[in-house]
Amino acid sequence: AQSVTQLDSQVPVFEEAPVELRCNYSSSVSVYLFWYVQYPNQGLQLLLKYLSGSTLVKGINGFEAEFNKSQTSFHLRKPSVHISDTAEYFCAVSIQGAQKLVFGQGTRLTINP
Amino acid sequence: EPEVTQTPSHQVTQMGQEVILRCVPISNHLYFYWYRQILGQKVEFLVSFYNNEISEKSEIFDDQFSVERPDGSNFTLKIRSTKLEDSAMYFCASSYSGGARNQPQHFGDGTRLSIL
Numbered sequence: 001a002q003s004v005t006q007l008d009s010q011v012p013v014f015e016e017a018p019v020e021l022r023c024n025y026s027s028s029v030s031v032y033l034f035w036y037v038q039y040p041n042q043g044l045q046l047l048l049k050y051l052s053g054s055t056l057v058k059g060i061n062g063f064e065a066e067f068n069k070s071q072t073s074f075h076l077r078k079p080s081v082h083i084s085d086t087a088e089y090f091c092a093v094s095i096q097g098a099q100k101l102v103f104g105q106g107t108r109l110t111i112n113p
Numbered sequence: 114e115p116e117v118t119q120t121p122s123h124q125v126t127q128m129g130q131e132v133i134l135r136c137v138p139i140s141n142h143l144y145f146y147w148y149r150q151i152l153g154q155k156v157e158f159l160v161s162f163y164n165n166e167i168s169e170k171s172e173i174f175d176d177q178f179s180v181e182r183p184d185g186s187n188f189t190l191k192i193r194s195t196k197l198e199d200s201a202m203y204f205c206a207s208s209y210s211g212g213a214r215n216q217p218q219h220f221g222d223g224t225r226l227s228i229l
Contacts, residue, residue, distance in 0.1 A: 034217065043117070043204060044156070044220035090156060099144060099169050100158035101218060 002027040002093050006104035013081055014112050021076040021107045023091030033074040034092040034101065035065055044090065050074065061085065086111045115139040117221035119205050125227045126195055134190045134224045136205030144168075145188045146206040146218060147180065156204065162188065192226075200228045 007022040025031060032051050036044040048059025055067040065076045074091060091104040118137045126132045138145050147159040160170040162180050179191045188207075192199055202225050206218040 036220070041222075043119075043222040044206075046217045046219070049217055092156075099146070099161040099163075100171070101148075101156075102158070103156040105155050 138207030142207035
């Protein structure tokens with residue numbers, strides 16, 4: 001079975017500082033990887049995805065993530081955050097051939113002015 | 114941009130009552146999903162639906178739950194005889210395809226179900 005671990009439940013950063021949200025997964029088969037963002041009182045919005053190819057994936061709102069197969073990680077990064085990035089961020093995996101997404105616990109990103 | 118819409122945004126129901134949560138997936142999508150998020154816990158997969166039948170379900174999705182696509186646009190989740198532990202945020206999602214070339218799932222804003 002697949003599992004996803006987001007190592008930090010909360011990450012506070014100052015505005016314009018860089019941020020990295022960590023995600024590790026376990027799976028015995030090849031996976032697809034996703035990051036979703038949930039703004040207050042809203043649903044889950046896709047930030048970016050890794051299906052195959054280049055391990056560095058760029059998404060919306062200036063976010064990027066790097067797939068590291070040897071470390072089974074898919075960490076999310078942004079070089080300079082804004083107040084509007086305050087949200088909960090979810091890492092998710094699905095195995096090839098299956099439909100369900102398996103989510104991590106979520107990381108609450110708080111931006112301080 | 115097309116959206117997945119869910120109604121109602123908040124549903125309050127007495128324990129033991131039946132509840133139906135409604136979703137309108139994106140119009141050209143073919144795969145439909147329900148997930149739930151109990152407060153403070155992970156988002157959990159419940160069920161996926163394709164070609165008018167369940168294609169995958171989790172162990173959470175027992176006989177208490179059912180899904181239906183009653184017409185060309187709606188996708189519903191029915192919970193019979195609700196329990197206190199069914200209180201959660203329920204998310205509907207849809208995707209154009211599923212499986213081997215996994216297309217991203219697009220999520221609605223959720224229905225918060227409160228069982229009293």
